[in-house]
Amino acid sequence: MTDADRFGTATVxxxxxxxxxxxxxxxxxxxxxxxxxxxxxxxxxxxxxxxLAFSTALYRQWRREFNSDSK
Structure with missing residues (x-):
């Protein structure tokens, strides 16, 4: 999965x-x-x-993984 796909998946x-x-x-x-x-x-x-609580936590985890993988 590319970086753009990870960002798009979390946002969608x-x-x-x-x-x-x-x-x-x-x-x-x-x-x-x-x-x-x-x-x-x-x-x-x-x-x-x-x-909303679960989806926010999942979104934050995905964004954290996205940011750590892109460094």
Whole structure:
């Protein structure tokens, strides 16, 4: 894998994770609007926070490996 591929993979993964978080929050807000129950929104927010934490940690690890390999 080339250096450009590693950078691209990490960036694309982070963008996809952010899109999924936006989708989860949007669906939760829509469910809250339609049913007026906060449970689905809270569940989606917890899933989004966990996903964001894991994807951020993975992104940082990939970027650290990319920077150490390029030196």
């Amino acid at each position: 993964m982070m963008v996809l994770a952010v899109l999924v978080v936006i989708l989860l929050v949007g669906v939760g807000v829509l469910q809250l609007y339609l049913s007026e129950e906060a449970g689905p929104l809270l569940r989606n927010l917890v899933i989004a926070v966990i996903l």
